[in-house]
Amino acid sequence: MSNTRNPSESHNSQSSPRTTNKDTADKDTTEHTTRRRRPRPMEVLRDACAQLGELTGMSAENVSSFEQTEDGWSLEVEVLELSRVPDTMSLMATYQVELDPDGELTGYRRVRRYERGRADSHRSGGR
Template sequence: MSNTRDTSQSRDSQKTQESQETHHDREQDAADDRLPTPMEVLRQARSQLAELTGLTPESVSSFEQTENGWSLEMEVLELPKVPDTMSLMASYQVDLDRRGELTGYRRVRRYERGRADARQSGGR
């Protein structure tokens, strides 16, 4: 009789443990489904671009949510020079998915730090 009772208790204990594990799995899945905030996306983009290129982004000049995730343009120092205004900077287009994982990047512009963008003529 005690053997039957031990088996029954063992089954109940196993069911309770499985139920707790299933609940934990559901909570983990919900946490995995949570999309990052814009600031988290920005931090991830900076970190991932630096890891891939070895260049540390100095600033973000554009940041927008797209249909597939996020698109950013980041400014990086590519070649330091003296004086600093002669240093070569670059703008990188960085694309991330909805979870903030980098899906692609490309350099879209290179310029000297001290140079302003050329003004576009307004039809004059």
Template sequence: MTNSSRTNGEAGADREPTASEVMRAARSQLTELTGMHVESVSSFARTDEGWELKVETVELARIPDTTSLLATYEVTLTTDGELASYHRVRRYERGRADPS
């Protein structure tokens, strides 16, 4: 979400992005940088510096699908919705539950 996309004479061009716009931007930018399919956003929070999300991706698709390798990434975006950082915090098989 660049400033140019919000400054084309649109009403509310100076407004901050909505939560759904931020989630779409995070999914799109992470996919572009990593080449991995984003399954879902599992956590989302507004911070003083921008936004923090946890995003689930498919790292390795397998057959059957329950054995596919997924990963959780922590993603940080600026207040404008631009990707500032990301890092993987967990890898797991789709069909396995978290240990208690």
């Protein structure tokens, strides 16, 4: 009977390193899956326009400003608010869109509304 105990004790001592290695592998896998890949800028742009369109019901025409911030991403998106004929009379809007580091929309607000055919009325510093 003492022989039965010794093999099981040695078996337990042998399985401990395996368990430790498995635990380490599981831990590495868990850390890898919880540590998500940061989205690429083009993914952020596409997803932001899609999310904004879904929330507002309006189609995003283009992104006029885009930057990575400490809190995630900040964009200005040009949106068609009201289609008119001729197209140059359509109402457009600029929306400030904030996203978290994973590219999920956390907030938006309209910062400007204008007719498509109108240029900004900014003056040059010398004039």
